[in-house]
Amino acid sequence: MSISVVLHPKLPEGVREYVSALPGLQIVTPQDDEGVARALQDGGEVLVSFIWNESYLSPSLKWVASPSAGFDQFPVAELHARDVVITTGAGVHADAVAEHAFALMLALTRNLGTAARNMAEAKWQRPLCDEVFGKKIAIVGIGRIGDAFARRLDGWGAEVVGVKRNPATYSGPVEVIHPVSALREVCDWADILILTSPAQVDGSALIGAAELEALGAGWIVNIGRGSLIDETALIAALDSGELRGAGLDVFSKEPLPADSPLWTSPKVLVSPHVAGSTPAFGKRYVKVFETNLAAYRGQGEWMNLLGRDIPL
Protein backbone atom coordinates (compact mmCIF):
# COMPACT_ATOMS: atom_id res chain seq x y z
CA MET A 1 0.00 0.00 0.00
CA SER A 2 1.34 3.37 -0.98
CA ILE A 3 2.35 5.69 1.88
CA SER A 4 1.46 9.36 1.58
CA VAL A 5 4.62 11.43 2.18
CA VAL A 6 4.41 15.23 2.39
CA LEU A 7 7.68 17.01 1.52
CA HIS A 8 7.96 20.47 3.05
CA PRO A 9 8.92 23.10 0.42
CA LYS A 10 12.00 24.05 2.51
CA LEU A 11 14.31 21.05 2.68
CA PRO A 12 18.10 20.68 2.61
CA GLU A 13 19.90 20.12 -0.71
CA GLY A 14 18.90 16.88 -2.45
CA VAL A 15 16.35 15.58 0.09
CA ARG A 16 13.37 16.13 -2.23
CA GLU A 17 15.09 14.38 -5.16
CA TYR A 18 16.36 11.36 -3.20
CA VAL A 19 13.14 10.78 -1.20
CA SER A 20 10.96 11.20 -4.31
CA ALA A 21 12.95 8.50 -6.07
CA LEU A 22 12.08 5.82 -3.47
CA PRO A 23 9.54 3.21 -4.60
CA GLY A 24 6.07 2.71 -3.07
CA LEU A 25 5.49 6.27 -1.94
CA GLN A 26 2.81 8.76 -2.86
CA ILE A 27 4.84 11.98 -2.81
CA VAL A 28 3.07 15.30 -2.17
CA THR A 29 5.07 18.48 -2.74
CA PRO A 30 3.11 21.52 -1.57
CA GLN A 31 4.52 24.92 -2.49
CA ASP A 32 3.82 26.77 0.76
CA ASP A 33 2.92 26.45 4.41
CA GLU A 34 -0.84 26.31 3.80
CA GLY A 35 -0.32 23.61 1.20
CA VAL A 36 1.61 21.51 3.73
CA ALA A 37 -1.25 21.84 6.25
CA ARG A 38 -3.82 20.94 3.59
CA ALA A 39 -1.89 17.88 2.43
CA LEU A 40 -1.71 16.64 6.03
CA GLN A 41 -5.45 17.19 6.55
CA ASP A 42 -6.01 15.29 3.30
CA GLY A 43 -4.50 12.06 4.63
CA GLY A 44 -0.74 12.72 4.68
CA GLU A 45 0.92 10.19 7.00
CA VAL A 46 4.54 11.20 6.84
CA LEU A 47 5.86 14.75 7.01
CA VAL A 48 9.46 15.34 5.92
CA SER A 49 10.30 18.72 7.41
CA PHE A 50 12.62 20.51 9.80
CA ILE A 51 10.04 23.27 10.15
CA TRP A 52 6.94 22.96 12.33
CA ASN A 53 3.67 24.81 12.36
CA GLU A 54 0.61 24.15 14.57
CA SER A 55 -1.53 23.70 11.49
CA TYR A 56 0.44 20.57 10.56
CA LEU A 57 -1.28 18.55 13.33
CA SER A 58 -3.74 16.17 11.69
CA PRO A 59 -5.46 12.86 12.48
CA SER A 60 -3.59 11.08 9.67
CA LEU A 61 -0.08 12.26 10.65
CA LYS A 62 1.92 9.28 11.96
CA TRP A 63 5.56 10.20 11.50
CA VAL A 64 7.52 13.45 11.43
CA ALA A 65 10.81 12.77 9.63
CA SER A 66 13.02 15.77 10.30
CA PRO A 67 16.29 16.15 8.42
CA SER A 68 17.62 18.43 11.18
CA ALA A 69 19.62 17.30 14.21
CA GLY A 70 17.93 19.65 16.69
CA PHE A 71 14.28 19.08 17.58
CA ASP A 72 13.35 21.99 19.82
CA GLN A 73 11.11 23.32 17.03
CA PHE A 74 8.68 20.40 17.46
CA PRO A 75 5.94 20.04 20.14
CA VAL A 76 7.45 16.70 21.15
CA ALA A 77 5.15 15.91 24.11
CA GLU A 78 2.01 16.68 22.13
CA LEU A 79 3.11 14.63 19.12
CA HIS A 80 4.12 11.69 21.31
CA ALA A 81 0.76 11.89 23.13
CA ARG A 82 -0.88 11.39 19.72
CA ASP A 83 1.47 8.46 18.96
CA VAL A 84 3.26 10.42 16.25
CA VAL A 85 6.81 9.13 15.79
CA ILE A 86 9.56 11.76 15.44
CA THR A 87 12.91 10.97 13.84
CA THR A 88 15.80 13.35 13.25
CA GLY A 89 18.70 13.73 10.87
CA ALA A 90 21.23 13.49 13.72
CA GLY A 91 24.62 12.45 12.39
CA VAL A 92 23.80 13.19 8.75
CA HIS A 93 25.11 16.73 9.15
CA ALA A 94 28.10 15.76 11.27
CA ASP A 95 30.84 16.12 8.66
CA ALA A 96 29.56 19.38 7.19
CA VAL A 97 28.86 20.94 10.60
CA ALA A 98 32.25 19.90 11.96
CA GLU A 99 33.95 21.49 8.94
CA HIS A 100 31.89 24.64 9.37
CA ALA A 101 32.81 24.89 13.06
CA PHE A 102 36.47 24.46 12.09
CA ALA A 103 36.11 27.14 9.41
CA LEU A 104 34.65 29.57 11.95
CA MET A 105 37.39 28.78 14.49
CA LEU A 106 40.17 29.41 11.97
CA ALA A 107 38.48 32.52 10.58
CA LEU A 108 38.64 33.90 14.15
CA THR A 109 42.27 32.97 14.89
CA ARG A 110 43.40 34.21 11.44
CA ASN A 111 41.18 37.35 11.43
CA LEU A 112 39.57 36.46 8.10
CA GLY A 113 36.25 38.10 9.01
CA THR A 114 38.00 41.44 9.33
CA ALA A 115 39.99 40.81 6.14
CA ALA A 116 36.78 40.07 4.21
CA ARG A 117 35.02 43.14 5.61
CA ASN A 118 38.04 45.30 4.71
CA MET A 119 37.72 44.29 1.06
CA ALA A 120 34.87 46.73 0.37
CA GLU A 121 37.27 49.60 1.14
CA ALA A 122 40.34 47.91 -0.42
CA LYS A 123 41.86 48.23 3.05
CA TRP A 124 45.24 46.47 3.53
CA GLN A 125 45.35 46.20 7.31
CA ARG A 126 47.63 43.59 8.87
CA PRO A 127 46.55 42.39 12.30
CA LEU A 128 48.52 39.91 14.43
CA CYS A 129 47.00 36.47 13.90
CA ASP A 130 47.13 33.44 16.17
CA GLU A 131 47.49 29.66 15.94
CA VAL A 132 45.38 26.69 16.97
CA PHE A 133 48.68 24.86 17.58
CA GLY A 134 49.17 24.46 21.33
CA LYS A 135 45.71 25.78 22.21
CA LYS A 136 43.28 24.20 24.67
CA ILE A 137 39.96 23.39 23.04
CA ALA A 138 36.75 22.28 24.76
CA ILE A 139 33.97 20.68 22.71
CA VAL A 140 30.80 21.36 24.67
CA GLY A 141 27.95 18.89 24.22
CA ILE A 142 30.17 16.40 22.43
CA GLY A 143 28.29 13.90 20.26
CA ARG A 144 28.52 12.92 16.60
CA ILE A 145 29.35 16.47 15.47
CA GLY A 146 31.86 17.00 18.26
CA ASP A 147 33.51 13.69 17.46
CA ALA A 148 33.77 14.64 13.77
CA PHE A 149 35.35 17.94 14.89
CA ALA A 150 37.77 16.20 17.25
CA ARG A 151 38.92 13.75 14.54
CA ARG A 152 39.75 16.71 12.31
CA LEU A 153 41.94 18.18 15.08
CA ASP A 154 44.25 15.17 14.93
CA GLY A 155 47.21 16.82 13.24
CA TRP A 156 46.83 20.26 14.81
CA GLY A 157 48.82 20.00 18.05
CA ALA A 158 45.93 21.20 20.22
CA GLU A 159 44.76 19.84 23.57
CA VAL A 160 41.14 18.69 23.40
CA VAL A 161 38.52 17.84 26.00
CA GLY A 162 34.81 17.17 25.68
CA VAL A 163 31.91 18.18 27.90
CA LYS A 164 28.88 15.91 28.11
CA ARG A 165 25.91 15.54 30.44
CA ASN A 166 26.82 11.93 31.17
CA PRO A 167 30.53 11.29 30.44
CA ALA A 168 30.09 7.57 31.22
CA THR A 169 28.10 7.09 28.01
CA TYR A 170 30.84 8.54 25.80
CA SER A 171 32.69 6.25 23.40
CA GLY A 172 34.28 8.61 20.84
CA PRO A 173 37.85 9.68 20.05
CA VAL A 174 38.34 12.32 22.78
CA GLU A 175 40.22 11.01 25.82
CA VAL A 176 39.07 13.46 28.47
CA ILE A 177 35.34 14.07 28.96
CA HIS A 178 34.04 16.34 31.73
CA PRO A 179 30.48 16.47 33.05
CA VAL A 180 28.40 19.60 32.38
CA SER A 181 28.66 20.34 36.11
CA ALA A 182 32.36 21.13 35.53
CA LEU A 183 31.65 23.56 32.67
CA ARG A 184 32.87 26.64 34.59
CA GLU A 185 36.24 24.99 35.29
CA VAL A 186 36.49 23.84 31.69
CA CYS A 187 35.89 27.42 30.49
CA ASP A 188 38.63 28.58 32.83
CA TRP A 189 41.03 26.03 31.31
CA ALA A 190 40.09 26.50 27.65
CA ASP A 191 41.30 28.93 25.00
CA ILE A 192 38.55 27.96 22.56
CA LEU A 193 34.99 26.73 23.20
CA ILE A 194 33.15 24.86 20.45
CA LEU A 195 29.43 24.48 21.18
CA THR A 196 28.02 21.45 19.39
CA SER A 197 25.06 20.41 21.53
CA PRO A 198 21.34 20.62 20.74
CA ALA A 199 19.25 23.11 22.72
CA GLN A 200 18.75 22.42 26.41
CA VAL A 201 15.33 20.83 27.09
CA ASP A 202 14.22 23.94 28.96
CA GLY A 203 15.78 26.25 26.37
CA SER A 204 18.20 27.70 28.91
CA ALA A 205 21.73 28.88 28.14
CA LEU A 206 24.81 26.83 28.97
CA ILE A 207 27.15 29.78 28.46
CA GLY A 208 26.38 32.93 30.43
CA ALA A 209 28.35 35.81 31.90
CA ALA A 210 30.18 33.60 34.42
CA GLU A 211 31.34 31.10 31.79
CA LEU A 212 32.46 33.87 29.43
CA GLU A 213 34.40 35.51 32.24
CA ALA A 214 36.03 32.16 33.03
CA LEU A 215 36.94 31.73 29.33
CA GLY A 216 38.61 35.16 29.38
CA ALA A 217 40.76 36.07 26.36
CA GLY A 218 39.57 33.17 24.24
CA TRP A 219 37.27 32.46 21.33
CA ILE A 220 33.84 30.87 21.14
CA VAL A 221 32.20 29.06 18.22
CA ASN A 222 28.53 28.06 18.21
CA ILE A 223 27.11 25.69 15.62
CA GLY A 224 24.64 24.07 18.08
CA ARG A 225 21.67 26.23 18.91
CA GLY A 226 21.42 29.97 19.54
CA SER A 227 19.81 29.43 22.94
CA LEU A 228 23.00 27.78 24.24
CA ILE A 229 24.58 31.22 24.70
CA ASP A 230 23.10 34.09 26.66
CA GLU A 231 23.40 36.64 23.80
CA THR A 232 23.22 39.66 26.09
CA ALA A 233 26.16 38.32 28.12
CA LEU A 234 28.00 37.50 24.89
CA ILE A 235 27.59 41.02 23.54
CA ALA A 236 28.83 42.45 26.85
CA ALA A 237 31.87 40.15 26.83
CA LEU A 238 32.66 41.21 23.25
CA ASP A 239 32.19 44.91 23.98
CA SER A 240 33.89 45.25 27.33
CA GLY A 241 35.24 41.88 28.32
CA GLU A 242 38.37 40.02 27.29
CA LEU A 243 36.66 37.72 24.77
CA ARG A 244 38.71 37.74 21.53
CA GLY A 245 35.97 36.65 19.17
CA ALA A 246 32.81 34.69 18.41
CA GLY A 247 32.01 32.64 15.31
CA LEU A 248 28.25 32.10 15.26
CA ASP A 249 26.12 30.05 12.91
CA VAL A 250 23.05 29.97 15.20
CA PHE A 251 21.22 32.69 17.10
CA SER A 252 18.48 33.02 19.67
CA LYS A 253 16.31 34.48 16.89
CA GLU A 254 16.77 33.54 13.21
CA PRO A 255 17.20 35.20 10.79
CA LEU A 256 19.33 37.34 13.10
CA PRO A 257 17.39 40.63 13.50
CA ALA A 258 18.86 43.56 11.56
CA ASP A 259 19.31 45.58 14.76
CA SER A 260 21.38 42.93 16.55
CA PRO A 261 24.77 44.31 17.65
CA LEU A 262 26.26 40.96 16.55
CA TRP A 263 26.07 42.13 12.92
CA THR A 264 28.39 45.05 13.61
CA SER A 265 30.81 43.76 16.26
CA PRO A 266 34.31 43.64 14.71
CA LYS A 267 35.05 40.52 16.77
CA VAL A 268 32.08 38.54 15.44
CA LEU A 269 31.67 36.40 12.35
CA VAL A 270 27.98 35.83 11.57
CA SER A 271 27.21 32.85 9.37
CA PRO A 272 23.54 32.39 8.40
CA HIS A 273 22.78 28.91 9.88
CA VAL A 274 24.47 27.00 7.05
CA ALA A 275 26.74 24.68 9.05
CA GLY A 276 24.80 21.63 7.87
CA SER A 277 24.84 22.71 4.24
CA THR A 278 26.48 20.23 1.88
CA PRO A 279 25.78 18.93 -1.64
CA ALA A 280 26.01 15.41 -0.12
CA PHE A 281 23.10 15.95 2.28
CA GLY A 282 20.27 14.29 0.34
CA LYS A 283 22.35 11.24 -0.53
CA ARG A 284 23.26 10.72 3.14
CA TYR A 285 19.85 11.55 4.61
CA VAL A 286 17.94 9.18 2.35
CA LYS A 287 19.76 6.23 3.99
CA VAL A 288 18.32 7.20 7.39
CA PHE A 289 14.92 7.77 5.80
CA GLU A 290 14.94 4.36 4.04
CA THR A 291 15.81 2.57 7.28
CA ASN A 292 12.94 4.34 9.01
CA LEU A 293 10.56 3.74 6.13
CA ALA A 294 11.18 0.01 6.60
CA ALA A 295 10.54 0.40 10.36
CA TYR A 296 7.32 2.29 9.55
CA ARG A 297 6.30 -0.70 7.42
CA GLY A 298 7.06 -2.98 10.35
CA GLN A 299 10.36 -4.24 8.95
CA GLY A 300 13.36 -3.55 11.19
CA GLU A 301 14.33 -0.97 13.78
CA TRP A 302 13.89 2.80 13.81
CA MET A 303 16.97 4.98 13.61
CA ASN A 304 17.44 8.42 15.24
CA LEU A 305 14.15 7.92 17.07
CA LEU A 306 13.35 10.78 19.41
CA GLY A 307 12.78 9.46 22.93
CA ARG A 308 14.80 6.31 22.42
CA ASP A 309 17.97 6.77 20.32
CA ILE A 310 17.90 10.47 21.08
CA PRO A 311 17.10 11.35 24.72
CA LEU A 312 14.65 14.15 25.31
Added chain:
Amino acid sequence: MSISVVLHPKLPEGVREYVSALPGLQIVTPQDDEGVARALQDGGEVLVSFIWNESYLSPSLKWVASPSAGFDQFPVAELHARDVVITTGAGVHADAVAEHAFALMLALTRNLGTAARNMAEAKWQRPLCDEVFGKKIAIVGIGRIGDAFARRLDGWGAEVVGVKRNPATYSGPVEVIHPVSALREVCDWADILILTSPAQVDGSALIGAAELEALGAGWIVNIGRGSLIDETALIAALDSGELRGAGLDVFSKEPLPADSPLWTSPKVLVSPHVAGSTPAFGKRYVKVFETNLAAYRGQGEWMNLLGRDIPL
Protein backbone atom coordinates in the same frame (compact mmCIF):
# COMPACT_ATOMS: atom_id res chain seq x y z
CA MET B 1 84.13 40.83 20.50
CA SER B 2 80.71 42.39 20.25
CA ILE B 3 78.91 41.95 16.91
CA SER B 4 77.00 44.93 15.53
CA VAL B 5 73.47 43.78 14.66
CA VAL B 6 71.06 46.15 12.88
CA LEU B 7 67.38 45.36 13.49
CA HIS B 8 65.09 46.67 10.76
CA PRO B 9 62.14 48.66 12.18
CA LYS B 10 59.68 46.31 10.46
CA LEU B 11 60.09 42.83 11.91
CA PRO B 12 57.63 40.05 12.77
CA GLU B 13 56.16 39.83 16.27
CA GLY B 14 58.76 39.25 18.99
CA VAL B 15 61.91 39.17 16.82
CA ARG B 16 63.23 42.46 18.17
CA GLU B 17 62.69 41.39 21.79
CA TYR B 18 64.19 37.92 21.48
CA VAL B 19 67.23 38.94 19.40
CA SER B 20 67.95 41.96 21.62
CA ALA B 21 68.04 39.65 24.66
CA LEU B 22 70.94 37.57 23.26
CA PRO B 23 74.35 38.16 24.92
CA GLY B 24 77.42 39.60 23.19
CA LEU B 25 75.61 41.72 20.61
CA GLN B 26 75.67 45.41 19.97
CA ILE B 27 72.06 45.98 18.95
CA VAL B 28 71.16 48.96 16.73
CA THR B 29 67.46 49.76 16.28
CA PRO B 30 67.01 52.48 13.64
CA GLN B 31 63.53 53.96 13.30
CA ASP B 32 63.36 54.23 9.53
CA ASP B 33 64.85 53.17 6.23
CA GLU B 34 67.50 55.91 6.21
CA GLY B 35 68.49 54.95 9.73
CA VAL B 36 69.02 51.35 8.63
CA ALA B 37 71.25 52.45 5.76
CA ARG B 38 73.23 54.75 8.08
CA ALA B 39 73.72 52.04 10.70
CA LEU B 40 75.07 49.70 8.01
CA GLN B 41 77.46 52.39 6.69
CA ASP B 42 78.57 52.91 10.29
CA GLY B 43 79.94 49.38 10.66
CA GLY B 44 76.81 47.19 10.99
CA GLU B 45 77.79 43.58 10.22
CA VAL B 46 74.50 41.79 10.57
CA LEU B 47 71.16 42.99 9.17
CA VAL B 48 68.02 41.35 10.52
CA SER B 49 65.37 42.23 7.92
CA PHE B 50 62.91 40.76 5.45
CA ILE B 51 62.95 44.07 3.56
CA TRP B 52 65.75 45.11 1.22
CA ASN B 53 66.82 48.44 -0.10
CA GLU B 54 69.83 49.23 -2.33
CA SER B 55 71.10 51.67 0.25
CA TYR B 56 71.69 48.79 2.70
CA LEU B 57 74.75 47.61 0.75
CA SER B 58 77.84 48.50 2.78
CA PRO B 59 81.46 47.35 3.12
CA SER B 60 80.83 46.14 6.69
CA LEU B 61 77.72 44.05 5.92
CA LYS B 62 78.56 40.35 6.29
CA TRP B 63 75.26 38.61 6.96
CA VAL B 64 71.62 39.29 6.02
CA ALA B 65 69.43 37.35 8.46
CA SER B 66 65.94 37.39 7.00
CA PRO B 67 63.04 36.16 9.09
CA SER B 68 61.01 35.50 5.91
CA ALA B 69 60.90 32.24 3.98
CA GLY B 70 60.91 33.83 0.54
CA PHE B 71 64.06 35.61 -0.66
CA ASP B 72 63.13 37.09 -4.03
CA GLN B 73 63.33 40.54 -2.45
CA PHE B 74 67.14 40.27 -2.05
CA PRO B 75 69.81 40.85 -4.76
CA VAL B 76 71.19 37.38 -4.05
CA ALA B 77 73.86 37.25 -6.76
CA GLU B 78 75.21 40.68 -5.83
CA LEU B 79 75.30 39.89 -2.10
CA HIS B 80 76.98 36.52 -2.70
CA ALA B 81 79.55 38.20 -4.99
CA ARG B 82 80.45 40.41 -2.01
CA ASP B 83 80.65 37.31 0.27
CA VAL B 84 77.59 38.38 2.21
CA VAL B 85 75.86 35.37 3.75
CA ILE B 86 72.03 35.23 3.46
CA THR B 87 69.91 33.11 5.78
CA THR B 88 66.13 32.84 5.81
CA GLY B 89 63.38 32.06 8.29
CA ALA B 90 62.25 29.03 6.27
CA GLY B 91 60.32 26.62 8.45
CA VAL B 92 59.77 29.11 11.28
CA HIS B 93 56.49 30.19 9.73
CA ALA B 94 55.41 26.71 8.71
CA ASP B 95 52.75 26.12 11.38
CA ALA B 96 51.18 29.58 11.12
CA VAL B 97 51.22 29.60 7.31
CA ALA B 98 49.75 26.09 7.11
CA GLU B 99 46.95 27.14 9.46
CA HIS B 100 46.33 30.28 7.41
CA ALA B 101 46.16 28.27 4.17
CA PHE B 102 43.69 25.92 5.85
CA ALA B 103 41.63 28.87 7.08
CA LEU B 104 41.47 30.30 3.55
CA MET B 105 40.50 26.92 2.08
CA LEU B 106 37.66 26.44 4.57
CA ALA B 107 36.49 30.04 4.22
CA LEU B 108 36.07 29.30 0.50
CA THR B 109 34.26 25.95 0.86
CA ARG B 110 32.01 27.36 3.62
CA ASN B 111 31.45 30.77 1.95
CA LEU B 112 32.62 32.71 5.00
CA GLY B 113 34.01 35.60 2.95
CA THR B 114 30.55 36.29 1.58
CA ALA B 115 29.00 35.85 5.03
CA ALA B 116 31.44 38.39 6.50
CA ARG B 117 30.85 40.88 3.68
CA ASN B 118 27.08 40.49 4.12
CA MET B 119 27.36 41.62 7.74
CA ALA B 120 27.59 45.32 6.87
CA GLU B 121 24.06 45.10 5.41
CA ALA B 122 22.76 42.62 8.03
CA LYS B 123 22.08 40.35 5.07
CA TRP B 124 20.95 36.79 5.96
CA GLN B 125 21.73 35.00 2.71
CA ARG B 126 22.15 31.22 2.80
CA PRO B 127 24.35 29.80 0.03
CA LEU B 128 24.99 26.09 -0.49
CA CYS B 129 28.32 25.25 1.14
CA ASP B 130 30.69 22.40 0.38
CA GLU B 131 32.98 19.96 2.21
CA VAL B 132 36.69 19.17 2.14
CA PHE B 133 35.70 15.57 2.93
CA GLY B 134 36.28 13.45 -0.17
CA LYS B 135 37.99 16.24 -2.11
CA LYS B 136 41.22 15.94 -4.09
CA ILE B 137 43.86 18.38 -2.87
CA ALA B 138 47.19 19.20 -4.51
CA ILE B 139 49.89 20.96 -2.51
CA VAL B 140 52.02 22.73 -5.10
CA GLY B 141 55.64 23.37 -4.15
CA ILE B 142 55.46 21.09 -1.17
CA GLY B 143 58.11 21.76 1.47
CA ARG B 144 57.98 22.51 5.17
CA ILE B 145 54.77 24.55 4.88
CA GLY B 146 53.12 22.02 2.61
CA ASP B 147 54.07 19.22 4.98
CA ALA B 148 52.57 21.14 7.92
CA PHE B 149 49.41 21.60 5.86
CA ALA B 150 49.28 17.91 4.88
CA ARG B 151 49.67 16.76 8.50
CA ARG B 152 46.67 18.91 9.43
CA LEU B 153 44.60 17.16 6.74
CA ASP B 154 44.99 13.82 8.53
CA GLY B 155 41.48 13.50 9.88
CA TRP B 156 39.66 15.19 6.98
CA GLY B 157 38.99 12.35 4.54
CA ALA B 158 40.61 14.14 1.60
CA GLU B 159 42.97 12.74 -1.04
CA VAL B 160 46.29 14.59 -1.04
CA VAL B 161 49.17 14.79 -3.48
CA GLY B 162 52.20 17.04 -3.57
CA VAL B 163 53.98 18.71 -6.48
CA LYS B 164 57.70 19.31 -6.26
CA ARG B 165 60.46 20.17 -8.71
CA ASN B 166 62.41 17.08 -7.72
CA PRO B 167 60.09 14.45 -6.16
CA ALA B 168 63.08 12.19 -5.39
CA THR B 169 64.26 14.59 -2.67
CA TYR B 170 60.91 14.50 -0.81
CA SER B 171 60.76 12.84 2.61
CA GLY B 172 57.56 14.23 4.20
CA PRO B 173 54.17 12.77 5.09
CA VAL B 174 52.51 12.90 1.63
CA GLU B 175 52.61 9.58 -0.21
CA VAL B 176 52.21 10.75 -3.80
CA ILE B 177 54.53 13.46 -5.15
CA HIS B 178 54.39 14.56 -8.78
CA PRO B 179 57.06 16.54 -10.63
CA VAL B 180 56.28 20.13 -11.71
CA SER B 181 56.26 18.85 -15.29
CA ALA B 182 52.98 17.04 -14.44
CA LEU B 183 51.34 20.18 -13.03
CA ARG B 184 48.70 20.41 -15.79
CA GLU B 185 47.54 16.83 -15.16
CA VAL B 186 47.53 17.45 -11.40
CA CYS B 187 45.30 20.53 -11.91
CA ASP B 188 42.97 18.40 -14.01
CA TRP B 189 42.75 15.82 -11.19
CA ALA B 190 42.44 18.27 -8.27
CA ASP B 191 39.47 20.01 -6.67
CA ILE B 192 41.66 22.29 -4.57
CA LEU B 193 45.13 23.72 -5.25
CA ILE B 194 47.23 24.97 -2.35
CA LEU B 195 50.26 26.98 -3.50
CA THR B 196 53.02 26.84 -0.90
CA SER B 197 56.21 27.37 -2.88
CA PRO B 198 58.55 30.36 -2.91
CA ALA B 199 58.70 32.48 -6.07
CA GLN B 200 60.17 30.88 -9.20
CA VAL B 201 63.79 31.98 -9.72
CA ASP B 202 62.81 33.84 -12.90
CA GLY B 203 59.66 35.25 -11.26
CA SER B 204 57.41 33.41 -13.71
CA ALA B 205 53.97 32.02 -12.90
CA LEU B 206 53.31 28.33 -12.24
CA ILE B 207 49.56 28.75 -12.60
CA GLY B 208 48.29 30.36 -15.78
CA ALA B 209 45.19 30.14 -17.94
CA ALA B 210 45.83 26.52 -18.99
CA GLU B 211 46.26 25.29 -15.39
CA LEU B 212 43.15 27.19 -14.24
CA GLU B 213 41.15 25.70 -17.07
CA ALA B 214 42.41 22.24 -16.10
CA LEU B 215 41.40 22.88 -12.47
CA GLY B 216 37.90 23.80 -13.63
CA ALA B 217 35.22 24.13 -10.94
CA GLY B 218 37.67 24.07 -8.05
CA TRP B 219 39.28 26.40 -5.56
CA ILE B 220 42.77 27.87 -5.33
CA VAL B 221 44.65 29.08 -2.26
CA ASN B 222 47.94 30.98 -2.49
CA ILE B 223 50.12 31.59 0.56
CA GLY B 224 53.40 31.27 -1.40
CA ARG B 225 54.18 34.27 -3.55
CA GLY B 226 51.92 36.42 -5.70
CA SER B 227 54.05 35.82 -8.80
CA LEU B 228 53.13 32.10 -8.73
CA ILE B 229 49.75 32.93 -10.29
CA ASP B 230 49.18 34.87 -13.48
CA GLU B 231 46.73 37.36 -11.94
CA THR B 232 45.20 38.37 -15.25
CA ALA B 233 44.38 34.72 -16.00
CA LEU B 234 43.06 34.30 -12.46
CA ILE B 235 40.72 37.25 -12.77
CA ALA B 236 39.45 35.91 -16.11
CA ALA B 237 38.84 32.45 -14.62
CA LEU B 238 36.95 34.03 -11.71
CA ASP B 239 34.88 36.30 -13.97
CA SER B 240 34.02 33.98 -16.80
CA GLY B 241 35.54 30.58 -16.05
CA GLU B 242 34.38 27.77 -13.81
CA LEU B 243 36.72 28.58 -10.90
CA ARG B 244 34.71 28.53 -7.66
CA GLY B 245 36.96 30.72 -5.57
CA ALA B 246 40.42 31.98 -4.65
CA GLY B 247 41.85 32.59 -1.17
CA LEU B 248 44.87 34.82 -1.57
CA ASP B 249 47.38 36.00 1.00
CA VAL B 250 50.00 37.12 -1.55
CA PHE B 251 49.80 39.22 -4.69
CA SER B 252 51.96 40.24 -7.60
CA LYS B 253 52.02 43.73 -6.09
CA GLU B 254 51.69 44.36 -2.35
CA PRO B 255 49.84 46.07 -0.79
CA LEU B 256 47.27 44.97 -3.36
CA PRO B 257 46.48 48.13 -5.42
CA ALA B 258 43.09 49.68 -4.63
CA ASP B 259 41.96 49.29 -8.24
CA SER B 260 42.62 45.53 -8.40
CA PRO B 261 39.46 43.59 -9.36
CA LEU B 262 40.48 41.01 -6.73
CA TRP B 263 39.19 43.35 -4.00
CA THR B 264 35.66 43.25 -5.41
CA SER B 265 35.30 39.73 -6.83
CA PRO B 266 32.62 37.92 -4.79
CA LYS B 267 34.58 34.67 -5.19
CA VAL B 268 37.80 36.05 -3.70
CA LEU B 269 39.01 36.31 -0.14
CA VAL B 270 41.88 38.79 0.14
CA SER B 271 44.06 38.42 3.19
CA PRO B 272 46.82 41.03 3.60
CA HIS B 273 49.99 38.85 3.59
CA VAL B 274 49.60 37.72 7.20
CA ALA B 275 49.90 33.95 6.78
CA GLY B 276 53.14 33.90 8.76
CA SER B 277 51.76 36.03 11.57
CA THR B 278 51.87 34.39 14.99
CA PRO B 279 52.64 35.51 18.54
CA ALA B 280 55.12 32.58 18.69
CA PHE B 281 57.25 33.92 15.83
CA GLY B 282 60.05 35.62 17.79
CA LYS B 283 60.49 32.69 20.15
CA ARG B 284 60.84 30.27 17.23
CA TYR B 285 62.95 32.51 15.00
CA VAL B 286 65.54 33.27 17.66
CA LYS B 287 66.52 29.58 17.71
CA VAL B 288 67.48 29.76 14.01
CA PHE B 289 69.24 33.07 14.65
CA GLU B 290 71.22 31.70 17.60
CA THR B 291 72.39 28.70 15.59
CA ASN B 292 73.54 31.03 12.82
CA LEU B 293 75.15 33.45 15.26
CA ALA B 294 77.30 30.56 16.46
CA ALA B 295 78.17 29.72 12.82
CA TYR B 296 79.02 33.39 12.23
CA ARG B 297 81.41 33.13 15.19
CA GLY B 298 82.93 30.03 13.62
CA GLN B 299 81.19 27.58 15.96
CA GLY B 300 79.00 25.05 14.17
CA GLU B 301 77.00 24.90 10.96
CA TRP B 302 74.78 27.48 9.30
CA MET B 303 71.06 26.78 9.11
CA ASN B 304 68.67 27.91 6.31
CA LEU B 305 71.66 29.10 4.33
CA LEU B 306 70.70 30.44 0.92
CA GLY B 307 72.59 28.59 -1.80
CA ARG B 308 73.23 25.52 0.32
CA ASP B 309 70.26 24.46 2.54
CA ILE B 310 67.95 26.46 0.30
CA PRO B 311 68.56 26.06 -3.44
CA LEU B 312 68.55 29.17 -5.52
